[in-house]
Amino acid sequence: MYRPLSFVLLTLLLLIPQGLSTGLNEKYNYNYAGESYYYDYEVGEEDQPTFLARSQIFTVEVGQSVIIPCDVENAGNNKLIIKKVPAAGGKEKLLVVGNERVTKDRRITVEGSRLTISHARPRDAGIFLCMFEMDPPIQLKHTLDVQFAPSIRSLAPPEQHVAKGITVTLECKAQGNPEPTIRWSRQEGPLPSGLRSEEGKSLTLEGVDRHVEGTYLCTADNGIGESASAAMTIAVEYPPEITTEKAIVRTGEGDKVELVCLVRGRPSPDVTWTRDGHPLPDTDMDTKLYLPGGQNASTKDTHLRVTHAAHRHILTINKVSEKDFGAYVCIAENSHGQKDAVIQMTGLPKPPQVTSSPNGGESNRYTLTWQTESFYPITEFIIKYRKTHLGAWQSNRTMVMAGSWENVSRSVEKDEVKVEDDTCHSMAFTVTGLEVATDYLAVIRVRNRYGWSSESQHFSFSTKKAMAVLQSTSGARSWTPASSPSSSSPLFYILLLLAFFLAEI
Template sequence: MNVSAWYCLLTLLVLTPQGVPKSYQNYEYEYYYPESSDPPVFTARPQTFTVEVGQSVIIPCDYNNPGPNKLIIKKLPASGGTEKLLSVGSHKVTPDQRISITGSRLAISHTRPRDAGTFLCHFDLEPPVQLRHTLDVQYPPSVRGLVPPEQHVARGTSVTLECEAHGNPEPIIRWSRQGGKLPSGYHTSQGSRLTVENVDRKAEGTYLCTADNGIGDPASAAMTLIIEYPPEITREKAVVRTGEGDNVELVCIVHGRPPPDVVWTHDGTPLPDTMMDTQLHLPTHSHTTVDTSDSHSHSLLAHRHSLSINPVTEKDLGAYVCIAENAHGQKNEIIQMTALPEPPKITSSPNGGESRSYTLTWDSESFYPITDFIIKYRKTHLGVWQTSENMVMAGSWANVSRTVEPKAGIGRQPRSMAYTLTNLDVATDYLAVVRVRNKYGWSAESQRFHFSTKKALAVLQSTSGAQGVVLMTLLLSLVLVLLLLVP
């Protein structure tokens, strides 16, 4: 068969593959060229083309000395697939409209990830004449969570969040948390998994799995942890001091998931709902605004449950219990409402200005006027220079009790008082406690307060008992000086 016949058969196979016998539809090509002619030579070099998805690329198959042979361009399978014939000579075989043939070059517009692979420029000779190019199509990452987007987890358990990402180049996965740090204390953690051990309510929030490969924008998947736990109660005041006619609000701040039901009792008797009020409670942080739309913020939120008593009567005094309960448990806290004065807070300076007396001052909050007080004091240890015959020994308390003229007026206010202790020892350390009483009874003791009488005089007194020794020391010093001065 001559060259013209081979060419006609090739054209028939390419242009009308459905109209030829099956034995010719495998695109097996064989060319004849005179033995005296040289085979084709590719002038282009093997290259790797890297483009971002959506860009265009030209695959060059430039050659010299084609003779009667036709250039074939194929796309080889990446793994396990079948090769695709793209063009024979100047004729495009693939139906893909994004591919065009211009001379010996193949152009691909609007590249897609599936366009990546090996392109083979081929002359079907024996041996074959071939040129290989590689196309790498880079594309932005995508990511998806491998766990439910919202999980309810019991406090104390461990939970693992997981996601997977795709992209070219291979994306880097990092975890972060909306509105704060991760439970580990770090802002981010790298890897496809994030494990949180022994979760508590502070671990509640929305976690972001973010994939980034430098192409386009990073992609994120959100997963929310909702931590379920028994109620937790904080009292605004454990003791509320009040009296008849006063207006009082008792408050407990309640955390819990699910939100606990709260009831109040007074001396064991349940109180009606009409006395209660519930509001959302936000933590107070200076220079900080809490965004309640952020799920992480909800782990910091609680409910403020208040009990209003208006006006107070004597029968309202007593123990109030705030009881919170949900599916995980129950919690109680007691708020004591009393008319007794609070323990005094001593306000005087611990360093006395007098050698044998000391003025003790204190404040005590009481709804009713103070009628009496008691001061107990003792030495903390025996001083070196103490010579008083009426010493108060360390460990032995002295008591002073007085009745005072009540000052007019009622209401919660600090009641300031003072008393001067006399016949104290010079330069001596003392310990004192104070209690006060109103018409409802005695307060608890104040915190122990350390004070001392004036100590500067002690140095002078210490020399009076050894005047002879001091005088002798001075005389010896004078003699020594004179001896040094005599030649």
């Protein structure tokens, strides 16, 4: 059968292998004998660009360099495009087209199909797309993670003055990659919780007082470079707090005495002194700040002088006389309130302290010994004593009650007192007419030229108790015949020997 030439040519075109095409979408248009023939077909996959690298995540520290590989084969005449999607979000940014760098960042260079970033910065982090704009697009995705040392800033003022009792929250914000850990510490020592450090973005201090004052540090660390810290100082405002080093100061004429009050408060309190309810006269005062190293402002030999060093407020009295004795009050005042403390300066003796053993060695007498502190000779003493309340029921169902107080008072001769260090006085006195093996209670007072001391603490003592065993052994009459040993039994002689042995001790 005869076929037209046009039909033969069309058949040959259909038989052309696809591999002879050089374009992605090849279009052919032929005219023959006034007729037009159109053919359109796609290029096979073996002719498309293929990336040789696989998707990767690159992690570098700030300042390091990194290579983003976009190795490809069968690129042909297609141009490689490299784009970046910022890690923080935003629009894509075109970096490279073919072998040409489009970005103005000179740290970025391109060689062949590889992109190099020198001196990496945190803003370089993101997704890098190696791609050919085809239909559909051919692309390779890399991720760049740039790690950097932490930075931190306080979200609270650097210094806060807060009222006592409120709750304070300190907070810090840190940046870094990886995300930093925030730890809290205190320059002055442990945190109010007692721990050396705590972890968290904030630190809460409840019911603050002066004990939580100080400088608090929030420190960020992520293992990259050096840690970073921010400092916040807490100053707690509170009413005056006042204590004395000695509530009672004993002294004598001609001595030099220091009365000391320890005062705290914020704002720093003003401190004044009174004696027996009256302000100390300004004409007798020399107020100054004590400076260490002998740099005091004055060496004036005043009778009364007020100084202070840190929290110690000192009233110094030179050449004490009897008129100086009395109740001294240091008064501290600030904008939050007022507080005072009393110091009694006296020439009276100190209450005696008993030094003898509570277990007496004699059957019907006991020797009390005691000491007292006095700047003047002891002239008299009083001893009060009585039986102790036993507090137990006896066999006849009666309660043994305490006896009435007996008093012994007498003057003291010089040779009856032993004096050590000019102020420590030791004395002794034997109380007679006591009962055998009995418990007693005693208190002592002493006197000097200025008056009587306060009573000593109650002191318990007893007479020799071995006699009670003898009496109960030899004088017991409550035994029944069935239970008591006969005079001829060995037990009787053992008990009798034991009674005589104890009596001789």
